[in-house]
Amino acid sequence: MAGTAEAQKQIAEVTGDYKYGFVTDIDMDMAPKGLSEDVIRFISAKKEEPAWMLEWRLKAYRAWLKMDEPDWAKVSFPKIDYQDAYYFAAPKKKDGPKSLDEVDPELLATYAKLGIPIREQEVLAGVQGSAKVAVDAVFDSVSVATTFREELKKAGVIFMSISEAIREYPEMVKKYLATVVPVRDNYFAALNCAVFTDGTFVYVPKGVRCPMELSTYFRINAENTGQFERTLIVADEGSYVSYLEGCTAPMRDENQLHAAVVELIALDDAEIKYSTVQNWYPGDKEGKGGIYNFVTKRALCKGKNSKVSWTQVETGSAVTWKYPSCILAGEGSVGEFYSVAVTNNYQQADTGTKMIHMAPNTRSTIISKGISAGKSQNTYRGLVKVLSGAENVRNYTQCDSLLVSSESGAHTVPYIEVKNPTAQIEHEATTSKISEDQMFYCRARGLGEEEAVAMIVNGFCKEVMQHLPMEFAVEAQKLLGISLEGSVG
Amino acid sequence: MLNIKDLHVSVGDKEIVKGLNLEIKAGETHAIMGLNGAGKSTLAAAIAGRDDYEVTSGSIEFGGKDMLALEPHERVGEGLFLGFQYPVEIPGVSNLNFLRTALNSVRKYRGEAEMSAAEFMKLVREKAKALNMDPEMLKRFVNVGFSGGEKKRNEMVQMAVLDPKLAILDETDSGLDIDALKTVAEGINTQRRKDTAILLITHYQRLLSYVQPDVVHVMIDGRIVKSGGKELALELEEKGYADVA
Ligand SMILES: Nc1ncnc2c1ncn2[C@@H]1O[C@H](COP(=O)(O)OP(=O)(O)OP(=O)(O)O)[C@@H](O)[C@H]1O
Numbered sequence A: 001m002a003g004t005a006e007a008q009k010q011i012a013e014v015t016g017d018y019k020y021g022f023v024t025d026i027d028m029d030m031a032p033k034g035l036s037e038d039v040i041r042f043i044s045a046k047k048e049e050p051a052w053m054l055e056w057r058l059k060a061y062r063a064w065l066k067m068d069e070p071d072w073a074k075v076s077f078p079k080i081d082y083q084d085a086y087y088f089a090a091p092k093k094k095d096g097p098k099s100l101d102e103v104d105p106e107l108l109a110t111y112a113k114l115g116i117p118i119r120e121q122e123v124l125a126g127v128q129g130s131a132k133v134a135v136d137a138v139f140d141s142v143s144v145a146t147t148f149r150e151e152l153k154k155a156g157v158i159f160m161s162i163s164e165a166i167r168e169y170p171e172m173v174k175k176y177l178a179t180v181v182p183v184r185d186n187y188f189a190a191l192n193c194a195v196f197t198d199g200t201f202v203y204v205p206k207g208v209r210c211p212m213e214l215s216t217y218f219r220i221n222a223e224n225t226g227q228f229e230r231t232l233i234v235a236d237e238g239s240y241v242s243y244l245e246g247c248t249a250p251m252r253d254e255n256q257l258h259a260a261v262v263e264l265i266a267l268d269d270a271e272i273k274y275s276t277v278q279n280w281y282p283g284d285k286e287g288k289g290g291i292y293n294f295v296t297k298r299a300l301c302k303g304k305n306s307k308v309s310w311t312q313v314e315t316g317s318a319v320t321w322k323y324p325s326c327i328l329a330g331e332g333s334v335g336e337f338y339s340v341a342v343t344n345n346y347q348q349a350d351t352g353t354k355m356i357h358m359a360p361n362t363r364s365t366i367i368s369k370g371i372s373a374g375k376s377q378n379t380y381r382g383l384v385k386v387l388s389g390a391e392n393v394r395n396y397t398q399c400d401s402l403l404v405s406s407e408s409g410a411h412t413v414p415y416i417e418v419k420n421p422t423a424q425i426e427h428e429a430t431t432s433k434i435s436e437d438q439m440f441y442c443r444a445r446g447l448g449e450e451e452a453v454a455m456i457v458n459g460f461c462k463e464v465m466q467h468l469p470m471e472f473a474v475e476a477q478k479l480l481g482i483s484l485e486g487s488v489g
Numbered sequence B: 001m002l003n004i005k006d007l008h009v010s011v012g013d014k015e016i017v018k019g020l021n022l023e024i025k026a027g028e029t030h031a032i033m034g035l036n037g038a039g040k041s042t043l044a045a046a047i048a049g050r051d052d053y054e055v056t057s058g059s060i061e062f063g064g065k066d067m068l069a070l071e072p073h074e075r076v077g078e079g080l081f082l083g084f085q086y087p088v089e090i091p092g093v094s095n096l097n098f099l100r101t102a103l104n105s106v107r108k109y110r111g112e113a114e115m116s117a118a119e120f121m122k123l124v125r126e127k128a129k130a131l132n133m134d135p136e137m138l139k140r141f142v143n144v145g146f147s148g149g150e151k152k153r154n155e156m157v158q159m160a161v162l163d164p165k166l167a168i169l170d171e172t173d174s175g176l177d178i179d180a181l182k183t184v185a186e187g188i189n190t191q192r193r194k195d196t197a198i199l200l201i202t203h204y205q206r207l208l209s210y211v212q213p214d215v216v217h218v219m220i221d222g223r224i225v226k227s228g229g230k231e232l233a234l235e236l237e238e239k240g241y242a243d244v245a
């Protein structure tokens, strides 16, 4: 493998005898380019991980080596050279700041530029009496700001970076990690297991309603850095948590791989609401650059009457491959998927959900709104599966596609597999073009062309947007407008 | 205020407005009447700048500016309002949001600051009340599920909020019950000022008895063939268009 020898040499120079025990004195902020067992050791050492974690990663890596990159129907992109990327990057500071005063003003300025809501900026800045949104900002692989941990602690909620959780709550992490998305689930999930650098761990104890929305902003910022976040959320019996994930990335020229894994586990009567606004760099107007988003998101409704709802607004990335799914294993559990996916220019999105009904009386709702502009391709791919033992299952699916340009494409690929005759499955799908009459009406009321498109599109997405937490919805609305800039005319 | 000279408008390959002249001064109210398909709505859409309506020759000047050089929303910024014959539904967009976006776009064009939410709500409630519109309708999606008359009333609320210099009202009286017609007429009369002008497109004398026009035009086959005072409307009502044509 090209680059490996060089990588080894570099690691040896900075880490010394890294193979035996933890390395505490590493000055180097980046692992050398490329992927090898040594790079994985470097990451694990850098994260001060216990030995079992390193072993787990190495096992995943070896499994990944034997797997083949999937080959999808509706997305195409140049071959990814896994040796031409960095798998670990950290901010310059050696230790995470102890308080917000220590947060790099440049970082705060970046947050401002990214349009992070004032409310969250205030929280980040530690303004007295500012609203309680806990921000665990994942900035370039390592969490540099974590707020409100104390208050969450009082409620018994654990909210921290996964690296910390591995150190502080190893038993809990061991118990749940990769139980929803197995290591060998898919090519990118296996890769993530081997090299994940950060992410979030949440545990909400029995009967606790998490006192605030938990919010994480992801941002990719170092040149050529593959990002492999890992999120694990466990809601114990009768608990509730709402988690917000949002991200943006600055202009760049080279394609970047992002392969996160998100696992949600809801025990009896627990509810998890997971909202995403995804705005990674989609590439320029010619389709150059942009991020590849191959993320695996899956929820296990393990307990009876548990509930998980995924709400996503996807506007970014050059190539998106994403199916937040629910395994409805607990009797009477509920899975929901509300999605808006906007593609513009040369973006390709293949997204949807899988609802796997394993237990009786489980219900699922799927509302998907796809908007295609420019020369983009937007595919909804969904699976509703009902196992033979699952009596009285209900599913409602609605897929609407809106075409903003005539050169764009919208595709709906629903798969339905029903092995139990008592199931009630409903599926509705529509495709429409943005109407000239609506455009003229808006423009005759003073709206510019882009404003008019944004308004009509926001209306089209209303049913999904209303499932987002209030502040997030406002952000998302603006984002829809921004994403469609230049899409008309 | 509005000066149209030898205007030709085509939709697709078909010429619909065929050399039309019209001048409206500030403070005036004009009415255009004419047979179905004469090109009245096409004229209105061309003045407002609808994309697929091509002006093949002629000129439209408004407030001293060449309207044909402006984008539709810029024309609105200059003070033009078009009340639609068939108001359009916009699912998922609340009437309030629509109005607020419209108003702020116009203010932005004019270099004015955005109106605060509180100020805006006050303005809209006041205008809706004057036009007898149930405030609940403001929360509903734009024109979705509105009755024909409700849609027309909604157009009038939009006009009142935007306070245009020139309002072109395309059959705003059609489909209104008698009480609603009176309310709408009052709304139009409120909009009549020394510095504003109104162009009514209508088939009925009834509206004109409430909103008395200064000039009535008869449009047939893409041209204005006759103009006169308000008595011309009465005459048309009695005798029809046969004699004029
Ligand atoms: N988009 C279009 N494509 C083809 N023909 C059109 C189009 N729009 C208008 N027309 C035609 O142009 C002619 C004039 O239409 P317009 O709507 O302007 O008439 P009008 O005077 O407003 O009629 P009415 O009194 O019925 O409202 C009609 O014959 C109509 O069919």
Ligand SMILES: [Mg+2]
Pocket (backbone or CB within 6 Å): B040, B041, B042, B085, B170
């Ligand atoms: Mg008409």
